[in-house]
Amino acid sequence: MRSRRTSWLTPLVVGALVALVASPAFAAGFGIFEHGAKAMGMAGAFTAQADDGSALFHNAAGLAFQKERSIEVGTTLISNVTGDFNGLAPYPGPTADGQQADAIFFPAHAYWVEPLGPNWTFGLGFNNPYGLAVEWDNPNTWPGRYISYNVELRTFDLNPTIAWQASPNLGLGFGIIGRWSDLELHRRVPFLNPISSQVVDIADVTLESDLDSGYGWNAGLLHKVTDRFSWGLSYRSKIEIDYSGDGTFRQISTGNPQVDGLVAASLPFNQALPIETTIEFPDTASLGFAYQFSRAVLVETDFNWAGWSSFDALPINFTQNDEFDSTVREDYDDSYNYRIGLRWDTSPSSQWRFGYVYDETPQPEASVGPLLPDANRNGFTIGYGYSGTYTYDVALMYLIFDERTRNEDFPGDAVFHGVFDTKAVLLGLTFGF
Amino acid sequence: MFRRNLSIAFVLAVLVAVPAVAQNTGSADFSRFVALGDSLGAGFVSGGLVRGAQEDSVPALIARQATGQIIRQPLVAPPGLPPLLQLSSLSPLVIAPLPVTGPPGLDLSPLHQNLSVPGYDLGDALRNRQRGPTDLATFILAAPPSAQPPTMLELALAQQPTFAVVWLGNNDVLGAAVSGRVIEGVTLTPTSQFEADFTGLVGTLRGAGADVVVATLPDVTVIPYVTTIPPVVVNPATSQPVLGPNGQPIPLLGPNGPLSLNDRVLLPASAALRQGIGIPAALGGTNVGLPDELVLSAAEVNTIRARIAAFNQIIREVAQQTGAAVADVNDLLIAAATEGVNIGGIEFTTDFVTGGVFSLDGVHPSPLGYAVAANVFIEAINQQFGANIELVDLFPFLFGNEASAIPSIPGASVSGFIYTEGAGSQMREVLQVDKPSTSGDGGGRDASGSGIGDAVRAIRGHR
Numbered sequence: 001m002r003s004r005r006t007s008w009l010t011p012l013v014v015g016a017l018v019a020l021v022a023s024p025a026f027a028a029g030f031g032i033f034e035h036g037a038k039a040m041g042m043a044g045a046f047t048a049q050a051d052d053g054s055a056l057f058h059n060a061a062g063l064a065f066q067k068e069r070s071i072e073v074g075t076t077l078i079s080n081v082t083g084d085f086n087g088l089a090p091y092p093g094p095t096a097d098g099q100q101a102d103a104i105f106f107p108a109h110a111y112w113v114e115p116l117g118p119n120w121t122f123g124l125g126f127n128n129p130y131g132l133a134v135e136w137d138n139p140n141t142w143p144g145r146y147i148s149y150n151v152e153l154r155t156f157d158l159n160p161t162i163a164w165q166a167s168p169n170l171g172l173g174f175g176i177i178g179r180w181s182d183l184e185l186h187r188r189v190p191f192l193n194p195i196s197s198q199v200v201d202i203a204d205v206t207l208e209s210d211l212d213s214g215y216g217w218n219a220g221l222l223h224k225v226t227d228r229f230s231w232g233l234s235y236r237s238k239i240e241i242d243y244s245g246d247g248t249f250r251q252i253s254t255g256n257p258q259v260d261g262l263v264a265a266s267l268p269f270n271q272a273l274p275i276e277t278t279i280e281f282p283d284t285a286s287l288g289f290a291y292q293f294s295r296a297v298l299v300e301t302d303f304n305w306a307g308w309s310s311f312d313a314l315p316i317n318f319t320q321n322d323e324f325d326s327t328v329r330e331d332y333d334d335s336y337n338y339r340i341g342l343r344w345d346t347s348p349s350s351q352w353r354f355g356y357v358y359d360e361t362p363q364p365e366a367s368v369g370p371l372l373p374d375a376n377r378n379g380f381t382i383g384y385g386y387s388g389t390y391t392y393d394v395a396l397m398y399l400i401f402d403e404r405t406r407n408e409d410f411p412g413d414a415v416f417h418g419v420f421d422t423k424a425v426l427l428g429l430t431f432g433f
Numbered sequence: 434m435f436r437r438n439l440s441i442a443f444v445l446a447v448l449v450a451v452p453a454v455a456q457n458t459g460s461a462d463f464s465r466f467v468a469l470g471d472s473l474g475a476g477f478v479s480g481g482l483v484r485g486a487q488e489d490s491v492p493a494l495i496a497r498q499a500t501g502q503i504i505r506q507p508l509v510a511p512p513g514l515p516p517l518l519q520l521s522s523l524s525p526l527v528i529a530p531l532p533v534t535g536p537p538g539l540d541l542s543p544l545h546q547n548l549s550v551p552g553y554d555l556g557d558a559l560r561n562r563q564r565g566p567t568d569l570a571t572f573i574l575a576a577p578p579s580a581q582p583p584t585m586l587e588l589a590l591a592q593q594p595t596f597a598v599v600w601l602g603n604n605d606v607l608g609a610a611v612s613g614r615v616i617e618g619v620t621l622t623p624t625s626q627f628e629a630d631f632t633g634l635v636g637t638l639r640g641a642g643a644d645v646v647v648a649t650l651p652d653v654t655v656i657p658y659v660t661t662i663p664p665v666v667v668n669p670a671t672s673q674p675v676l677g678p679n680g681q682p683i684p685l686l687g688p689n690g691p692l693s694l695n696d697r698v699l700l701p702a703s704a705a706l707r708q709g710i711g712i713p714a715a716l717g718g719t720n721v722g723l724p725d726e727l728v729l730s731a732a733e734v735n736t737i738r739a740r741i742a743a744f745n746q747i748i749r750e751v752a753q754q755t756g757a758a759v760a761d762v763n764d765l766l767i768a769a770a771t772e773g774v775n776i777g778g779i780e781f782t783t784d785f786v787t788g789g790v791f792s793l794d795g796v797h798p799s800p801l802g803y804a805v806a807a808n809v810f811i812e813a814i815n816q817q818f819g820a821n822i823e824l825v826d827l828f829p830f831l832f833g834n835e836a837s838a839i840p841s842i843p844g845a846s847v848s849g850f851i852y853t854e855g856a857g858s859q860m861r862e863v864l865q866v867d868k869p870s871t872s873g874d875g876g877g878r879d880a881s882g883s884g885i886g887d888a889v890r891a892i893r894g895h896r
Contacts, residue, residue: 146778
């Protein structure tokens with residue numbers, strides 16, 4: 001028993017190794033909601049179904065109805081089609097623009113479902129529920145480089161869960177979430193060169209945290225009211241992670257020895273300066289209703305809430321050099337998203353899926369910027385699944401962000417006005433054994 | 434063919450109909466624009482007037498953003514009038530006037546739209562008809578020949594203005610701060626007189642049909658000219674205060690003995706301090722106190738601040754009564770002095786030389802500082818007149834050719850500086866402050882001799 005479990009853990013470990021890669025934020029804020037191609041095909045409207053391993057993310061109570069051992073592994077390939085910026089007055093002004101670097105990201109997921117008896121099911125989930133990767137082309141000219149030219153936030157969750165089938169049509173689930181995360185930020189330091197009277201870059205700053213952790217919990221309920229109608233409720237708690245790490249300044253020559261000498265005397269170059277920061281990841285709740293219209297067609301609609309007001313600031317504290325401390329004010333609002341999915345069984349072993357999501361941004365206008373230009377988005381999905389001796393699911397999502405214009409600032413915070421325009425394509429793949 | 438010609442005509446019509454800069458100016462009419470002001474309105478930087486900075490003066494930027502037009506201003510060719518102060522060495526930091534190469538190059542055409550005269554206070558704008566040989570007004574308020582020279586207000590009204598920028602009153606409080614002396618009625622205008630004059634000036638312009646924007650007066654006790662030199666003995670090698678036997682900083686000597694920590698020492702004291710004036714004998718000084726002209730006592734600071742608050746109250750009330758917009762320049766200055774101004778991640782402060790908001794004279798803003806102030810005016814105009822005038826693009830002021838020759842070093846520590854005798858005497862001349870009796874090592878230049886006097890001689894030659 002013991003050795004078998006260990007071998008079953010192998011995919012999870014492999015997943016953990018490959019999965020600590022950055023992901024752009026593809027649920028509003030910097031959340032990621034695509035953790036299984038089946039649910040993704042229905043735009044994530046899955047709380048009242050939760051009938052595969054991704055129940056470990058969407059609704060833990062779904063495990064209570066899963067009576068066979070399964071292992072699923074998968075990934076979601078995310079590619080930004082566009083990430084453009086055009087400046088507005090007063091700064092950086094209408095002549096300034098920027099473009100996000102092309103990149104492909106692949107947040108991973110792995111689920112192990114193990115029935116423990118007639119009414120109890122254990123599960124272990126792994127995924128990357130939050131992520132941020134915003135890299136702007138050409139750090140030498142990107143007008144937002146003094147705020148950020150490259151930021152990466154990586155997370156992964158291990159989520160052991162137990163579910164209980166309380167009655168033939170009622171399931172309950174509860175889990176513990178362990179979250180590991182690290183954070184990396186690159187920016188430039190400006191200097192108004194008194195010789196040239198122009199702003200020049202004098203240093204490149206890298207802020208890099210260790211892999212730090214935090215803990216939380218989740219719970220779910222799934223009620224199959226009739227053969228045709230079910231509803232579910234799922235909650236995941238907020239998790240705070242305190243990060244520690246290093247900040248390093250590297251000098252960039254201005255070409256003027258007198259200026260460079262003054263700069264060299266003013267900044268502690270090439271030393272690892274200890275830094276600290278904190279992120280409070282939001283709690284989330286999902287309420288879903290599923291209805292089987294015919295033998296072939298099921299429709300689910302979900303209402304999701306995220307307590308993003310937990311994310312009020314990103315403070316970066318240099319514990320021994322507080323003159324370099326900075327705080328990016330965020331002041332996020334709680335947000336909602338609405339999902340509808342359609343499942344169409346074309347045969348006992350194959351399903352087509354379609355979905356639509358409207359995802360409301362939690363980000364207030366004044367915090368839109370080089371670190372994260374978020375916006376309300378509309379997502380359209382199509383998916384297909386096959387189940388036999390093994391299963392596979394694929395899903396494709398086209399995500400269109402509303403154009404986001406920033407024309408206001410938090411008092412005292414950096415002025416940075418402009419229009420951000422983002423589009424993305426997501427391809428989900430999940431294999432089950 | 435006919436159809437094609439029609440479409441070309443249509444395209445042409447559209448092209449002609451759309452102005453170069455399509456701005457919504459709301460109910461404000463910018464067709465005849467004038468500005469009444471002082472050195473701030475004139476775009477005075479680093480101790481002088483010079484073309485590049487004048488072209489980016491606050492009135493010029495407002496008009497350019499609102500209409501796309503360039504206003505008529507009394508432009509001065511480099512090195513400026515008086516010649517601009519420059520950073521002649523970074524380490525040690527030396528600030529001195531640019532060398533004079535010949536008579537000033539002046540635009541001598543009459544009837545400028547920007548009528549701002551450095552040194553003018555509110556009463557001058559209403560009543561001053563002097564055109565003395567060293568008066569900048571002789572050049573700036575140039576008018577067609579008449580029985581008597583017009584006042585600034587008369588010259589503005591002669592242009593039948595539809596829009597007027599009124600940025601006056603700064604010199605009604607600045608004199609007290611930069612001369613180190615509060616003298617009621619001389620360096621500080623009495624409140625009752627300010628109220629009568631401000632009401633009269635704005636009322637006259639409104640009565641003549643002009644839309645008006647006014648501005649609050651900046652707290653002149655937080656400018657670098659006043660805040661840079663601490664009232665304690667500083668070790669020039671470390672830039673740190675010298676500590677006495679009790680571990681406390683050692684105060685400089687003022688006109689009445691040791692200074693308090695709330696007293697201010699003015700920027701031109703730099704030259705006196707290098708001669709040991711104000712420094713106790715035990716620390717190698719002359720044991721002679723700094724003269725009153727170089728010290729602003731804590732009590733004088735409080736008197737000036739109270740007067741500014743009273744004037745700003747009057748400015749707001751008059752604006753309220755007359756429907757004028759109010760640009761809260763003081764709010765901007767206080768924000769810059771306390772928290773700094775963050776533009777795209779670049780932090781600007783009111784620190785001397787290093788801050789970026791002020792120019793090298795320690796009194797007047799840098800071109801960037803003026804551009805940020807112009808945006809405060811534009812926001813006020815937009816709000817009051819339902820306009821939607823685009824703000825000034827600050828990017829060229831940081832990275833482009835508008836950055837001009839005004840240095841600043843955010844984030845860097847500058848270990849001591851030298852504000853030369855020449856720079857000090859130029860500023861005292863510009864600010865109409867008597868030269869301190871204790872200075873005068875012979876190195877100072879007479880600004881009127883090399884700058885303004887030449888300008889007026891040039892005007893006379895022209896006529």
